[in-house]
Amino acid sequence: MPCSDVTELxxxxxxxxxxxxxxxxSKRTCGQGVGPESLLIEQLGGRSLEELLAYEGGDFLCDYPxxxxxxxxxxxxxxYAVKSALEVYSGREAGGPGxxxxxxxxxxxxxxxxxxxxxxAVDLVTDRIKSCGECRGCGNNAVLFP
Numbered sequence: 001m002p003c004s005d006v007t008e009l010x011x012x013x014x015x016x017x018x019x020x021x022x023x024x025x026s027k028r029t030c031g032q033g034v035g036p037e038s039l040l041i042e043q044l045g046g047r048s049l050e051e052l053l054a055y056e057g058g059d060f061l062c063d064y065p066x067x068x069x070x071x072x073x074x075x076x077x078x079x080y081a082v083k084s085a086l087e088v089y090s091g092r093e094a095g096g097p098g099x100x101x102x103x104x105x106x107x108x109x110x111x112x113x114x115x116x117x118x119x120x121a122v123d124l125v126t127d128r129i130k131s132c133g134e135c136r137g138c139g140n141n142a143v144l145f146p
């Protein structure tokens with residue numbers, strides 16, 4: 001039976017140079033991943049904070065074309081979940097209730113890295129995915145889930 005609680009959590013780990021080391025994206029109640037829990041780590045891992053903040057959905061789809069609409073949606077959902085956490089960490093967003101990423105904790109590691117944990121507002125992330133369809137740079141300007 002599907003769970004009625006759609007709250008999602010994201011955990012992002014940056015290294016001492018502010019490069020993405022790992023992340024997980026999962027449902028709060030059951031802990032299951034939103035798709036594979038680290039779906040984009042091969043594509044995003046090792047990228048700097050600044051590079052990830054500048055990386056938009058249209059850019060991602062140009063770099064990594066995805067034929068299946070559901071996989072495309074999940075990939076963009078992961079991208080924007082990670083970006084939302086990094087926007088809070090960088091001070092671009094406040095990270096409070098009602099925002100795309102509501103921060104639960106920011107922990108600094110002994111190695112000089114940081115671990116961000118928080119809750120994702122599913123509707124706000126989905127709105128960002130819809131708006132991604134306006135990109136004209138790569139020719140993929142189909143709006144998902146209009």
